[in-house]
Amino acid sequence: MTAGRRAVVTLCSAPRVDHLRRQLAAVRRDPSVLTVVVWVGADEPPTLDADEVLRVPPGPDGLRLAAARNAGADRAVALGADLLVLLDADCVPGPALLDRYAAAAAAHPGAVLCGPVTYLPPGADVDDPAALAAATAPHAARPAPADGAVQLAGPDEHDLFWSLSFALTARCWADGPRFDEGYEGYGGEDTDFGYALRAAGVPLAWVGGAHAYHQHHPTSSPPWQHLDDVLRNGARFARRWGRWPMEGWLRAFAEAGAVRWDGGTWRRA
Template identity: 40%
Template structure:
């Protein structure tokens, strides 16, 4: 039977991390260990759990997400490695589901993700309570009805909740550590897998519950790193990634992303940009598509006002 290490990346959010540990302690198949790649100056004060926990300090001025994932795998002892973001609580069968899936497919597997509203994990939470309020992200593809389904577009890789055989990960060379801050490093890794012929797939099960935290989408609060990482991706692969975010930034007047020229940041996000893109307390997740629709409607309205022709009514 294969052994399974779990790797999580953490900066701040100690309550979220404690819920991750609590979820791992409730697994039908306990992990061999948890590796916490700590992206802050000091390790966490963590509760006792019935499996080994190791904390590895990963220095970096900005979020060193790529480096943290690589360090986590390098330190892991398991045959399989499950990656969970620090805000993702594993369902009871997550470790067992991934072990079964990776025994069937040597590739990268993505489990289910449901999003929780604010205060869903307050107090002594139960899985039945989480299931009662959790929602699936409207912008994201859901799991197959059963089994494993191959995705033939590397851009489907979502780094919130996934697993891969450790040997397969190491054979790829891992994530490109030149990506720092937020955005692009996971799409780059997906592109790398595609070039190596390593399948990316969705699977039924391996569910994780994404815990609420205030966020912006599109991520205007990470404008600089998104722009920088999009340019890095283009230097490697010949075209930019994160196109929907760059499009939103352009419509907002934040950037000039004219093709064949370096992206220029025209201005910093202001209070209106933050209000438009920010997650509200009643929302379990943020939604780029709805923000883009709002921006496009404003464009149409502005053009109509400038021309004196009434904008078409919207449903």
């Protein structure tokens, strides 16, 4: 592999295959980029236009997303990648995402880098870079610096880490924390990783212009289908860090009468 090679690492299961194919088509505009897909479903992966397809099957409590991110990043490093860009299967990279992440990594090689994310409406054209640029509207929950600017996160911003789009050097990955593979199913592993970065003294940086575009698909808020995952993974997080994540969802579940606080933990009502 050549020096400075970039890799895009993506997790996918059957419901997101069409989203993934659109992502891979966008990444393939630069044929030098290594693509690693980690299939997390219980079934066999389909044929995909990727350099490597790994499989991390579900565990007893659901999809092993933390283990899959670790496996995908490890494989990309083993194949010679110097810059790792991790995207969720439903995220399409903007035309400048890889270049902005690479420039930020050169300036801040020890940081974990996070670009802005735009949530697209139904029917948005994700195949035309100009249409994506016109649709850019970064989610307001996180900083979005000017194009090309890099802003180091404050000490209270590590809980804003989202794994749907981030990047780091191979050296930073080797030296820093990994995702906690004790998380299975939905929720918690992102914030846990952000807290682990802060505890290890690894900076987080917001990268202007590294736009990712989240393709629309139906969701529920709060995520009722993941209620038990939220309780189980939230309790794991609380044991480690002394507070519960996903508080907005827990409050919504509680207001609906589905969960209750017993003075020490959240439980099904």
